[in-house]
Amino acid sequence: MNVEISIVQLSHGEGLPLPTYATPQSAGMDLLAAIENPIELVPGDRLLVPTGLKIALPSGYEAQIRPKSGLALKHGITLVNTPGTIDADYRGEIGVIMINLGKETFIIERGAKIAQMVIAPCIQASWSTTTSLDSTSRGEGGFGSTGVFAQE
Template identity: 65%
Template sequence: MKGVESIEIEVVRLPHGHDLQLPDYATASAAGADLLAAIDKDIELGPLERKIVPTGISIALPVGFEAQVRPRSGLAAKHGVTVANAPGTIDADYRGEVGVILINLGKEPFRIERGMRIAQMVVARHARAVWREVPALDETARGAGGFGSTGVVTGSSKRA
């Protein structure tokens, strides 16, 4: 796609994911590739219950890249099902199976079926920080204000 960087990611399809599609993008402009549930039998996820759901794949990312496992907005909005550690990070040196920690924040049990799109994976560059201790930080207008200190944007676009 024009204007979007592509990177080749090595992927191994594990035996329990042999018949499932590899991660794929639902639309041409999608940032996240869908991850599928590689389960042999349905999983019922009760309210406030969490489980690691296998995807049937292992990947090898180049150094300097990570994969972020994120919730699917439709599952979150319609059923309250989300990724518990969102975003989950897959490091470049990890070679195990990609698993998704799903949690049901809804009021009703949720059934996960084989091949269901359960999360999305975004591949991103990252930098490695070099920490430098200093006696004090420079001053900014915001300063140490956090956790809502800049106000809430309302429908009228005014800060409250």
């Protein structure tokens, strides 16, 4: 399925490629850092990195902002709010809230791949109040109630 999305590239993002899929079956498009000078992200710190992009999603869609697995594994870099949600009615710049959970300072440079964006349909729910819920085999079992191993 393909959906057309309007996109604006802001002045600080000029010259950077628009988000693209790395392979024909990729779910996410890479987002790039639209910064002028390199930024140091020291262990334990977090910061908002601009992408230089604004989008207009069609009604009924969201954009999910997710970490890059390579950055997480190799450097301990992830996103604080993950997945981050870009709502269909948001028109501001897309920013990526990055955090360094690694042991070394990480340098973010202009054009670096900092996150991926997945476009997904979004369903809105309505509530139906009731006095009881149907029963299931799990019932009210909470965290860990289904066990730790496959055979439990």
